[in-house]
Amino acid sequence: GAALFVLYQAQGHIQDLERGIQYWESAISITREDEVERAERVGNLGGTYLKRWARLKVPKDLEKAIELGRSAVDNTHKDPSHEPKILDSLACMLRARCVDAREHSNKADLEEAIRFWKLAMRLAPPGRPEMGQFYSNLGTGLETLYEHTKDVEDLREAILYWNQSVGLTDGKSPPKVDRATNLGHGYIKLFRRTMDRFYQERALDLFIQCLHNFNGTPLERLLAGLKAADVAQENKEWNDCAKYLAECIDLLPEVATPSNSQNDLEHVLSQLAGLGPRAATVYPRANRSATESLQALDKCRAVIGSLMIDSKSDYSLLKEHHPGLAAEYKSLRESISKGTLSSTLPGVDADVDSSITNLAVTSEKRLRDMHRISQVLSEIREKPEFERFQLAPSEADLLALAQDGPIVCFNVTDLASHAFLVNCERIWAIELPRLVEKEVEKHVATKVPGNETRRDIKLASKLKSKTSDDTRTTTLETQLAWLWDVAVCPVLRELGLCKQDKGHAAVPHVWWVGGGPMALLPLHAAGNHSSGSTDNTMSYAVSSYATSLKMLQHSRMKSWRPLTADKSKILVVAMHKTPGMDHLELKDEISAIRALESPSVAVQILEHPRVATVLKSITECSAVHFACHASSNNQEPSMSAFHLGKATIDTLSVKDLQPLNHQLSQVAYLSACSTAEIGARSLIDESIHLASTFQMVGFRHVIGTLWPADDEAAVKIAAAFYKRLTDGKDGDHSVLNALHYAVLGWKGQLDCRPGLSLERKIRFWAPFIHLGP
Numbered sequence: 001g002a003a004l005f006v007l008y009q010a011q012g013h014i015q016d017l018e019r020g021i022q023y024w025e026s027a028i029s030i031t032r033e034d035e036v037e038r039a040e041r042v043g044n045l046g047g048t049y050l051k052r053w054a055r056l057k058v059p060k061d062l063e064k065a066i067e068l069g070r071s072a073v074d075n076t077h078k079d080p081s082h083e084p085k086i087l088d089s090l091a092c093m094l095r096a097r098c099v100d101a102r103e104h105s106n107k108a109d110l111e112e113a114i115r116f117w118k119l120a121m122r123l124a125p126p127g128r129p130e131m132g133q134f135y136s137n138l139g140t141g142l143e144t145l146y147e148h149t150k151d152v153e154d155l156r157e158a159i160l161y162w163n164q165s166v167g168l169t170d171g172k173s174p175p176k177v178d179r180a181t182n183l184g185h186g187y188i189k190l191f192r193r194t195m196d197r198f199y200q201e202r203a204l205d206l207f208i209q210c211l212h213n214f215n216g217t218p219l220e221r222l223l224a225g226l227k228a229a230d231v232a233q234e235n236k237e238w239n240d241c242a243k244y245l246a247e248c249i250d251l252l253p254e255v256a257t258p259s260n261s262q263n264d265l266e267h268v269l270s271q272l273a274g275l276g277p278r279a280a281t282v283y284p285r286a287n288r289s290a291t292e293s294l295q296a297l298d299k300c301r302a303v304i305g306s307l308m309i310d311s312k313s314d315y316s317l318l319k320e321h322h323p324g325l326a327a328e329y330k331s332l333r334e335s336i337s338k339g340t341l342s343s344t345l346p347g348v349d350a351d352v353d354s355s356i357t358n359l360a361v362t363s364e365k366r367l368r369d370m371h372r373i374s375q376v377l378s379e380i381r382e383k384p385e386f387e388r389f390q391l392a393p394s395e396a397d398l399l400a401l402a403q404d405g406p407i408v409c410f411n412v413t414d415l416a417s418h419a420f421l422v423n424c425e426r427i428w429a430i431e432l433p434r435l436v437e438k439e440v441e442k443h444v445a446t447k448v449p450g451n452e453t454r455r456d457i458k459l460a461s462k463l464k465s466k467t468s469d470d471t472r473t474t475t476l477e478t479q480l481a482w483l484w485d486v487a488v489c490p491v492l493r494e495l496g497l498c499k500q501d502k503g504h505a506a507v508p509h510v511w512w513v514g515g516g517p518m519a520l521l522p523l524h525a526a527g528n529h530s531s532g533s534t535d536n537t538m539s540y541a542v543s544s545y546a547t548s549l550k551m552l553q554h555s556r557m558k559s560w561r562p563l564t565a566d567k568s569k570i571l572v573v574a575m576h577k578t579p580g581m582d583h584l585e586l587k588d589e590i591s592a593i594r595a596l597e598s599p600s601v602a603v604q605i606l607e608h609p610r611v612a613t614v615l616k617s618i619t620e621c622s623a624v625h626f627a628c629h630a631s632s633n634n635q636e637p638s639m640s641a642f643h644l645g646k647a648t649i650d651t652l653s654v655k656d657l658q659p660l661n662h663q664l665s666q667v668a669y670l671s672a673c674s675t676a677e678i679g680a681r682s683l684i685d686e687s688i689h690l691a692s693t694f695q696m697v698g699f700r701h702v703i704g705t706l707w708p709a710d711d712e713a714a715v716k717i718a719a720a721f722y723k724r725l726t727d728g729k730d731g732d733h734s735v736l737n738a739l740h741y742a743v744l745g746w747k748g749q750l751d752c753r754p755g756l757s758l759e760r761k762i763r764f765w766a767p768f769i770h771l772g773p
Contacts, residue, residue: 001027001041005048014055014263020048036079043072043086050093055267062100066093084124088134091116095141107148114141135165136179143186152193159186177216180206181224188231204231211247214367218254219268225251226275233282242286245279249299253390256303258311259334262638262655265304270682274413276300277516277685280420281413290429291395294420294549297411299392301515301685302548308658308696309554314389316661318380325380332373335365393553398422401552404733404773405509406495409549410487410518412437419491430494434486440517443479476766477529477759480536484527487518488537497540509736510541511552519678519687522706525766530758531751538747542733542740544770545676547687551695556773558700560732561666563623563725566600571621573614574607575628578643585711586627589671592719593625596726608646611656618660623667624699625718630672630690637688642672654690660697667735668694669703669721671714676704676769691771701735701772710764716749717742717768732773739770 004020024045031038046068053061069090076083091113098109117138124131142158162183169176184206191199210216210224225248232241255272256265280297284290319326380389388394393401399422401407407422417435421428492498497508512523524543527536537543546552563570572593577583590605597603604621606613618624626642633639641653668691670676676691678684691704703721720742730737743765750761 001044001048005044005051008051013261014052014267015261017048017052017055021045021052024048034078039072039075039079039086040082042068042075043082043089046072046093047089050089050096053096057100059100062093062097066090066097069093080123084120084128084134085130087116087120087123088130088137091120091141092137095144099144110141110145110148114138114145117141132165132168132175132179135161135168136175136182139165139182139186143189146189152190155186155190155193159183159190162186171213172215174215174217177210177213177220177224180213181210181220181227184210184224184227188227200231204228207231208244211244214370218251219271222248222251222255222272226272229278229282238282238285239287241282242279242288245275245282246296248275249279249296252299252303256307257333258307258315258330262304262658263636265307266636266638266683266686266688269303269686272300273682273685274516277411277413278415280411281415281418284418284429289427290420291398291427293418293429294398294409294422294427295392297409297420297515298513298549301513302551302687302692304686304688305547305692305696306550309550310390313554313557314386318386318389322380322383322386325376325383329373329376329380332369332376335369393549395427397553398427398549399424401511401549401556405511406497407511407513407546407549407552408491408495409513410435410515410523412440412516412518419487419494421491421494423495430490432487432490436486437517439482439486440521443482444517444520475759476762480522480526480762480766481528483521483523484535484537488523488526489535492537492540499540507540507542507740509544509733511544511546513546513549513552516684519684522766522769524769525762529747529762538740538744542736544736544772546771547692547695551692552773555695555700558663558698558773560700560734561622562734563596563666564598564601565622568600568623569602569604569621570596571617571624572603572605573609573624573626573628573642573644574605575644576607577646578629579645579647579649581629581643584627584629585715588715589627589718592715592722596722609644610646611644611650611652614644614652615656615660618665619662622664623669624665625669625671626675627671627714630670630675632674632677632689637678637683637686640688640690642690654688654693657690657693657697662698665697665699667701667703667725668699669718670694670705671703671709671718672705673708674705676706676771691769695771699772701770703735703739704769704771705767706769707763707767709767713746713764713768716746717765720745735772736770739768743768 001020001023004016004023008014008016008020024041028038028041028045031041046065049061049065049068052058053065069086072086073083073090076086094109094113094116098106098113117134121131121134121138124134139158139161142154142161146152146154146158162179165179166176166183169179184203187199187203187206191197191203207224207228211221211228213221216224225244229241229244229248232238232244252272252275255268260268276297276299279300280293283293283296315326315330318329377389380386388397398407402422402424409420409422411418411420412435414437417432417437418429419432421430489498492510495510497510514521514523524537524545527533527538529536529538534540546555561568570593572590574586574590575584576586594603604617606617609617629643631641631643633641638655638658639653641651641656644650644652670691672690676689678687678689689704691702694702717739721738724738724741725734747761747765750756750764753761756764
């Protein structure tokens with residue numbers, strides 16, 4: 001149990017914490033009531049439950065922790081030497097309950113916690129290594145008390161104890177960074193209260209020291225760097241702010257590493273939301289170029305996807321050609337990543353003896369490893385074909401990406417909003433003064449409901465009561481008109497694409513990289529879609545989406561192989577019936593795909609398959625078509641899934657798909673609900689959904705939906721899509737054009753239906769999008 005707890009502290013893997021709880025419970029079950037070790041073991045189990053609560057926020061874990069903590073205190077008379085640590089642990093639990101309760105917080109919990117911390121310090125023998133931890137935690141408790149009382153003396157007392165904690169902590173000790181950051185945070189609060197700039201300057205000094213302290217974990221250093229950037233931004237010291245943000249971005253590869261699990265990566269990246277957008281807004285004010293700003297933005301987008309790409313392309317290739325370098329690089333990355341994830345409570349020190357912690361990670365080894373990995377990277381990049389190993393796209397790479405059409409990357413922050421534009425000649429940015437963050441958030445928050453469709457498993461019943469279009473404050477029609485006016489139209493004008501007389505010229509291609517809340521909006525459908533209007537994206541551009549520039553670059557590296565080419569195979573996953581859900585009418589949809597069958601093209605239909613069958617079959621096909629129910633998961637986006645199976649539901653999730661590495665694949669058509677919908681706002685720049693996952697595992701082109709698609713629309717668009725795709729007229733752009741003109745054709749059919757409001761027409765044709773080159 002202790003070893004697993006230390007491992008969790010070092011690496012942040014939640015499974016280590018789960019196993020630790022099991023071992024502590026087993027240890028207690030064989031410990032007699034009168035044994036002196038019982039108090040310590042019960043206290044350790046309580047501390048482990050507290051850690052799990054801090055990570056997963058399950059209320060019963062916190063209550064269980066407090067129950068065990070009190071039991072441990074009651075048993076300390078058998079061995080008083082452990083009493084200070086057990087009191088400290090119980091105090092942390094009580095403060096956590098007070099903070100978690102928010103408006104219903106129990107101040108009595110906090111007062112009891114402060115009493116326990118002060119008692120722990122009185123009982124601890126002089127020179128005990130835990131004293132720095134006790135002082136730090138008491139400071140955090142007093143800061144929490146200040147939030148209740150607003151008595152500045154409580155805050156000053158907190159700072160006093162934090163100062164003592166920092167003074168007791170060796171400069172090479174890993175907790176130094178966390179404790180000094182807490183002290184800096186306290187000084188910032190005192191500055192806000194007194195407006196004495198001395199306290200702000202003292203805080204900034206501490207944050208900078210923490211950012212540059214190589215003995216701290218990469219995440220702790222990065223979070224300290226963000227606080228330094230906060231101070232610089234508040235003082236409008238843009239050069240300093242840009243410098244701190246750049247250092248934070250450089251730390252990101254050490255924070256998010258391939259050795260971390262999907263859950264762990266999601267946990268840590270949710271704490272860093274907004275880093276890239278903020279840097280891209282600050283850089284221009286520090287006279288940094290649009291290219292630098294765009295590169296900073298992209299380094300912080302789809303980080304998990306980038307790790308998957310690197311491991312399946314860059315690293316795999318290195319392992320094949322230079323196995324020795326690959327093995328050393330991997331070993332160093334894993335070593336440096338230890339201690340990456342902050343697993344303590346916010347502002348609360350871990351209850352781990354410093355001597356044990358040093359077994360998990362030593363600062364001296366970290367420094368040696370960091371020096372060596374820079375040497376290894378230099379050696380790798382000297383090898384032919386590995387010059388850009390694990391690097392973000394260069395300026396030349398970005399210009400090359402725009403050879404087939406311009407790329408547009410939106411960035412919206414509270415400081416300003418920009419569109420970064422890339423064509424084959426230059427990279428530049430335009431400010432969008434009417435694209436205001438609060439307005440964007442308002443439109444995202446009042447998200448217009450999708451279609452009431454049998455493919456939408458979120459619907460509670462088959463016949464959900466329909467809300468008339470004019471009862472909502474924000475309709476899709478008004479949202480798209482606003483989006484056109486403030487964002488899309490200014491961009492297309494800047495690119496020279498809004499020409500009324502296009503003659504016979506082909507409609508140009510545009511790649512959209514939404515970013516932040518803009519990733520939740522249908523940029524391809526922006527504008528006025530009333531009869532005769534051309535003030536809309538569809539009239540001037542064939543749209544495609546990319547989750548990041550690096551992902552677009554990755555998909556461009558694969559060559560297009562038409563689905564009608566010899567020995568092609570199309571896999572269809574068909575779920576006419578799904579247990580507990582509405583039946584789907586798939587006959588016409590499947591017939592449209594069967595029509596592609598020929599001596600050179602095989603079509604395989606899997607009806608009501610199990611997940612294992614689908615995963616095996618996907619690796620043998622060049623295209624896959626899912627016609628089934630699907631759901632997005634707002635809490636854990638990696639659990640967004642297709643719903644398969646026959647007698648019982650078998651879910652095929654993002655997490656199930658991620659291990660695939662299918663380099664022969666071309667097209668994934670996801671004819672299900674919300675397969676490109678982003679649910680988790682804290683991970684919005686990660687763009688974790690089913691559609692992006694198919695790109696990560698090797699599919700060059702993906703068709704997805706932003707919201708639940710209408711059943712008739714799904715059939716009509718799929719049929720038109722595959723018909724045009726087999727014509728083979730458009731070469732490398734055949735998939736993108738096939739979807740665009742299929743949607744355009746369906747849109748035209750809807751315009752001829754007088755009984756439908758414009759609002760419902762838009763909802764029927766607009767959810768379908770293309771991701772890819």
